[in-house]
Amino acid sequence: xxxxxxxxxxxxxxxxxxxxxxxxxxxxxxxxxxxxxxxxxxxxxxxxxxxxxxxxxxxxxxxxxxxxxxxxxxxxxxxxxxxxxxxxxxxxxxxxxxxxxxxxxxxxxxxxxxxxxxxxxxxxxxxxxxxxxxxxxxxxxxxxxxxxxxxxxxxxxxxxxxxxxxxxxxxxxxxxxxxxxxxxxxxxxxxxxxxxxxxxxxxxxxxxxxxxxxxxxxxxxxxxxxxxxxxxxxxxxxxxxxxxxxxxxxxxxxxxxxxxxxxxxxxxxxxxxxxxxxxxxxxxxxxxxxx
Numbered sequence: 692x693x694x695x696x697x698x699x700x701x702x703x704x705x706x707x708x709x710x711x712x713x714x715x716x717x718x719x720x721x722x723x724x725x726x727x728x729x730x731x732x733x734x735x736x737x738x739x740x741x742x743x744x745x746x747x748x749x750x751x752x753x754x755x756x757x758x759x760x761x762x763x764x765x766x767x768x769x770x771x772x773x774x775x776x777x778x779x780x781x782x783x784x785x786x787x788x789x790x791x792x793x794x795x796x797x798x799x800x801x802x803x804x805x806x807x808x809x810x811x812x813x814x815x816x817x818x819x820x821x822x823x824x825x826x827x828x829x830x831x832x833x834x835x836x837x838x839x840x841x842x843x844x845x846x847x848x849x850x851x852x853x854x855x856x857x858x859x860x861x862x863x864x865x866x867x868x869x870x871x872x873x874x875x876x877x878x879x880x881x882x883x884x885x886x887x888x889x890x891x892x893x894x895x896x897x898x899x900x901x902x903x904x905x906x907x908x909x910x911x912x913x914x915x916x917x918x919x920x921x922x923x924x925x926x927x928x929x930x931x932x933x934x935x936x937x938x939x940x941x942x943x944x945x946x947x948x949x950x951x952x953x954x955x956x957x958x959x960x961x962x963x964x965x966x967x968x969x970x971x972x973x974x975x976x977x978x979x980x981x982x
Contacts, residue, residue: 703777715779722781724912729765729783732853734758736789740797753804786846858892859885887925891918 700706705715734754741750761784768782796807821827852869855861862885864870872889895918902910922928 703773718779719781726765726781726783728850729786730758730761732786732850733761733784733789737793740793743798786850790849855892859889860892884926887922888927891922891925891927894918894921 699712703715705712734757737757738750738754741747741753765781765783769780772778772780772782792807792811796802796810797804802810818827821830852861856869859872861869862872872886874886874890895914898917899911899914902913907913919928
């Protein structure tokens with residue numbers, strides 16, 4: 692063990708960075724938990740056009756493929772940063788362009804997924820060319836510092852509003868476009884699933900805030916676990932075999948994974964059936980908090 696630690700230390704220059712192997716491992720786990728929301732949100736956004744167009748089977752296939760692509764892309768990018776560049780950076784698909792692809796290019800402009808992906812391919816080649824000739828760096832230098840600083844919180848706010856919407860805290864309003872859910876309808880027989888979901892999300896956020904204020908390690912993760920457990924008696928989180936049927940409805944077991952026997956084996960071994968399934972209870976807190 693000491694020999695492995697020594698090799699890792701020398702290869703990555705951990706001691707030279709005034710760090711330790713333990714610290715780097717904990718930092719890596721924390722980073723993974725922080726960006727893991729993209730594994731759920733990216734497939735959902737990119738498959739949304741077919742959901743809106745009323746083709747859930749195709750939406751399931753696209754979501755399945757995007758999930759695999761997100762995992763593989765993040766692995767390759769992070770591995771290159773670690774082993775080639777030797778920098779402690781995690782790489783994953785970013786938010787913003789996926790929404791532009793789905794809602795503007797596909798839904799708004801009417802392009803098919805194939806046509807839109809060709810556009811992405813051409814833009815990737817163009818990006819490589821302008822990087823090779825140094826134009827990209829010149830463009831980045833020309834962007835005002837205020838805009839550079841605003842990009843990260845802007846994306847964070849975008850993710851936050853998606854999380855609040857899926858949590859049920861923010862709902863549509865014809866007058867103001869968006870508004871807060873009306874908790875006063877608790878006893879009036881309104882959509883209790885929506886209200887209970889928003890309540891669970893708020894309780895989770897409060898727990899996270901209290902734990903974070905008290906400097907409890909893992910406060911966000913503990914808040915997610917607490918919200919998941921609180922959602923069970925409120926009917927938001929259910930431990931039952933509902934995810935297996937959800938796989939079939941959305942087509943997860945009909946595309947690449949099922950053809951290679953993976954998803955079928957997962958469902959047969961009850962990993963799907965025994966999952967804790969909630970009304971977006973998992974990623975509504977991820978996407979609302981990891982900003």
